[in-house]
Amino acid sequence: MKKTIGSFLALIGLSGGTYYYAREIEPGLLDINRNNIISDKISPAFNNFKIVQFSDTHIGFHYTLEQFNKLVTQINALNPDLIVFTGDLVDKPHNYHWSNNLTIALRKLEAPHGKYWIYGNHDHGGYGTEIIQDVMEAADFKLLKNSHSIIDKDNEQIVLAGIDDVMLGQPDLNTALHLADQDLFTILLAHEPDFADTAANFPIDIQLSGHSHGGQVRFPLIGHLYTPAYAEKYVEGKYTFSNQRLSLYVNRGIGTTRLPYRFLCKPEIHVFTLKRT
Template sequence: MSKKKLAVLLGMIAIVSSLIYFEMTHFAPQRVKLRIETVESTRIPASFNNLSIGFLSDVYSHEDNLDKALKELDSFKPDMIVFGGNLFKAAPSEKEQAAMIEKLSTLNAKLGKYAVLGENDIRKANEVTQEVLTQSGFKLISNTKIDVHNFTTESIQLVGIDANNDINKETEFPYPTTSEDLFNITIANNPDNVKEFDDTEVDLMLSGKTMGGYIRLPLIGSITESSDYINKRQTVDETTLIISSGIGLKEPEMRLLSNPDVMIVILKSPEA
């Protein structure tokens, strides 16, 4: 190869490398996408057909991306909103708390707003995060269940799993007793919790934590796996597991082919 061709080749490699670097560190981390998932089941009551659930997770104090996600949710106006954990990256100042409350309070949903805590919430700002979510109109459902009605006698069950279970691994996994007759939606920041359900029937699980794998390469997939479950949607036994790529970032603060997202999950009932 001539020196001229080598110089051109090296120049092209440098340009491509620079573009990939800026994509990973500047563009992709800010490219918040609205993602729509549809879940159909004969166990979904007819009155819940086309019910929409807004799901956001893993903000990590990234207010600019949160603003984009809130704008998407406000445009869609889902019937229910669920937060999947990890609100702050570190213990927030009073100013940061007030700003977060103001933002999250703008969300409205006729069937309510619900939240669970992520591992970062518990390790870095447990009580503060709970207070911010509560003041923003969210109901914490950690390690508990509630029946949700869509203005009829029919209902589905919403179950929340606290990330404390991931921190205190010696404790028994505290999955609440649920009704096998009701369509079950379980919220847990860690998708690996799906392995803990044993004989409990879970129809749909919404999770986060993985950040979409951070850096994904064609034909290879994620090279920074933080979970046994990285794909956006998969079936584990009888459970449909849907994982958000999150809104913000923690270390490493870069993404490639794993844009941040906010989700709308639409329930479909064949009985409707």
């Protein structure tokens, strides 16, 4: 019922004065969403450590390489210590006109403690699995596919883990955390946010996700009209789990998919600053 009414309102509203804004203006705006992550598990060496997350660029579907180059400049201006990408690089890998220019743009992103990424459903879809892996590897991004890395600073560590895409991959969190020290502050990258219900049963402190696009089109009182599978429960922003230590952050992403509109749901990147209590 909500989707039916919302779709009708979208048809009426976006056919009027808001259509130009939703198609041409808001998709080009950018929110920089800043969050402090506070924990006594964060060692002194990682106090004020800055992580930038971007997600769901969907390059090729009303989001151009020129726009992405501008995003690269904006991310670098934040001086991140670590950069993470949580999936869906291009919208349709089998139709995208691949060139070295995308690799060059990705390579320009700079972070002294590394650049990491995970698969999204669009990355696996359209025969893109190997192509996108080659592009990201050439751009110095490290893939976390049911695996983890130890981020080291001044002989102290945090754990950064990632799983394969839930929809089209083979996610395995047990494998991703195999031999990881449970006493270390642990971050999980998972494209689909609803995976947090599973992650909450593991020794994970924060999960960073995308996939939902925040719904892309939102209306007052009604909220979002539609989100894809595995982004139906957790749509945008921060969620906490009362009986577990996990906090989930859902990124609205950069690009659009299915429909080239954003309304009351601006694109965003997340900036997380680790703080030791």
